[in-house]
Structures are given as C-alpha cells and as structure tokens.
Amino acid sequence: MPVESALAQLAALQNLDRQMREKMEQLETLRARLNEWRARLDTRRQSVSALREELQSLDGKRRELERRLSEEDAKMRDRRMRLQRIRNEREVQALQREIELGKQANQQLESDLLQVLEALEQLQAQLKAAEEDQKALENEFREDSARHEKELDELAQDVERIRRERDRLAAAIDANLLRRYEQIFERREGLAVVEIQEPICTGCHMNLSPQFFIELQRGDEIRLCPNCHRILYFRVDRGGRDA
C-alpha cells in the first residue's frame, strides 16, 4: 500500500480513536458524578438511620426513668400511709428518713428525665432536618438520574458505534504499522499522526530540516518526528479538501 494511503487510513483511525477517547472520558465523568451522588445519598441515609437509632435508645431511657419514677411514687404513697398508722416514735423517725431519701431519689430521677426529654426534643429536630435533607437529595437525584441514565446510554451507544467503525478500519491497516501507531497514540496523549504542511512538527513544534521535509514530501516511507516520534503525515491533497 502506498505510504500516502496508509497514512490517510491512520489519520482516519486516529480521528475515530480521539472521538472514542473523548466519549469514554465523558462516560467516566458521568459515572463518577453518579457514583458521587449515590455516595452522598448513602451518607445522608446513614446519618438519618444513626439518628433514628439514637432516638430509639434515648426513648428507651425515657421509658425506664418514667417507670422508676412511678415506682418511687407508689413507694412514697405507701410510706405516707404507713406514717399515718404508726405511733412508735423510732419507727416514725425511720420512716421520715426513708421519705426524705425517697424525695431526693425522686428529684434526681425527675432531673434526669428532664434532661432526657430535652435531648429527645433536640434529636427529633435533628432527625427531621436530616430526613428533609435526604428527601430533597432523593428528589433531586430522581429527576437528574433519569436524564443521566439516558445520557449514559447514548454515550455507550456512541462508543460502540465508533468502536465498530474503528475495528473495521483497523482491519485494513498493516498490523505492524497499527501496533506502532497504537503505541505512539498511548504514549503521546492521543496524538500519534500529525498532519503537516510546513517543515514544522505540529505535535511538538520542532522545526524539521529542509532535507528531512523534502524526503517526507516524497512519501517513500513512513517517517517519525525526530523529536517527539509521532508519525508525520504530509497530506498531498490537502489543498483540495474542506478543512
């Protein structure tokens, strides 16, 4: 195959490879964005369920305190009734002491309960805010995810279409040349073939010697830029095509 046609094929291949690379990058970006979104949603769901658990355990504490308070109340009523019945002075004193201690215990329980109730109120407000946050993000996500899924689908189809076209084109190219091109494409950030019209490599902007440029224009063999090792393509028909 003449060098000119081989290079034209390589340039067409590179065009597809660059399109594919761009689509893949878009795909990656979109996937990353969706993943990031899911992670944010997960974090919010976790904090909501953590708050719910905390609330539950604190509510258990509240019930326990209320149970103990009502027990203490019953004991206290019992003591007061006993106090009216007994006449023995020592027993009266002992019971009064018991009542005094019971009052202290009650006060402690009441103050503990108050603290728990206040904490419960705070937690409930926190939970409500967290649930609203979660709902807002879920709504946002629902609306956008349908659009993103569609975009992902379209991109994946584009990639598939380009890949098929690329494979068909690649099959017609000499295997050694193809391998060399692919290596350069990988190493040189997706630019392996550079079209030039002047003795300057547009890949790395190095000036090419007049002798080198004359040989290149002759098109007897495939030449690489001496500096960046990209494949140089002097396009004979350039003047005639739409740029």
Ligand SMILES: [Zn+2]
């Ligand atoms: Zn170069």
